[in-house]
Amino acid sequence: MPVAEAPARQPHPFKSQPWRDRRIEVILANLLRTGVLISAAVVLSGAFVYLSRHAHEPADYRVFRGEPSDYRTIRGVIQSVVNGRGRGLIQLGLLLLIATPIARVAFSVAGFAIERDRLYVAFTLIVLAVLLYSLLGSGIGR
């Protein structure tokens, strides 16, 4: 067992700089950008499939009908991708897009843990819990 050095650093003189290790922030930003580019690529490929089949049908968004369950749940989206539907692919890209900021928050928990900033580990976990509650509790996990 290594000797605990915690007592010596109790009155933690917190530096005010956002992340003490700037690399964490750069990694997180690149993670976000990569996530956005991947999701945009998936949306674009879905767009080609969708437009190649439906280009000449009339567009009508005047009346709100709500999407069918194929485009409202993770399972429905995956099923419609398997069935080769362009709109399913677009929706998959949008799901990936929604996931990127959530992934960033999740990685921030690790970042604050590395800095041993318990207060901000707790704050970040609260934000993460709200995001996951919204995503999974909303019914798209069905």
Added chain:
Amino acid sequence: MTILEFTGVVAIVSFVAGLLGALTGLGGGVVLVPLLTIFFHVDIRYAIGASLVSVIATSSGAAAAYVKEGFSNIRIGMFLEIATTFGALLGAFLATRIPTSALAVIFGAMLLYSAFLSRKPRTEAQRNLPPDPLATRLRLNGSFPDLEGQRSYNVQRVPAGFGLMFGAGALSGLLGIGSGAVKVLAMDQAMRIPFKVSTTTSNFMIGVTAAASAGIYLSRGYIDPGLAMPVMLGVLAGSLLGSRILVKAETKSLRLIFSLVILVLGLQMLYQGFWGKI
């Protein structure tokens, strides 16, 4: 209009909105919803769903550029996210329960307020304010690179900022916008955070706030793939281009034009909301 024409025109409009939104710092979502509802006769609920998705794309896509500048304060952002994400949940919950005409009226009021804010001269943040005990305990104070080297700042009035952020989150969840204008107001005016730190931290927060209500919108069937596709791709491309040419552009006249557009759209939304056309 056929689906091909509709997709093309919406993509172009979204591209311009994303470009102007990035250049002026007002965000693209705030003009997209009125444009889609007024000119494309899209139901406001579909418009809100598509706009919300584009907000996440803009915020995440621009994050790398902002990190290089080294201004955003991740602790301020994460602490205030507690308020905005709870607000966004409330907003998304309300959005499915209030009539669309009321949504249009709230949106119109929000647009008029944004136009007013964008014309208001910014007060220079006071320097050397004494540290606030609560802000110190929450470790919100920070510093950023300035012309004269590293400049430190002390965050003020934390509860007021936190409360405003809850409101910003609720508006974001209700209207499918980033509500960056209210976020910057809360940080810049209430909490006395330097403007550059406020805007970059706000950009980081916008994506997380939007993600908090996006799941609810998707599960309620507000996010239509056929509409969200051109909106998301167009806004993303426009805002990425906008953040690249930001440094060179003459933004003063652009801001004037853009705030006039917002003003006109706001009046239109109020009119259509009150006369029950939406």
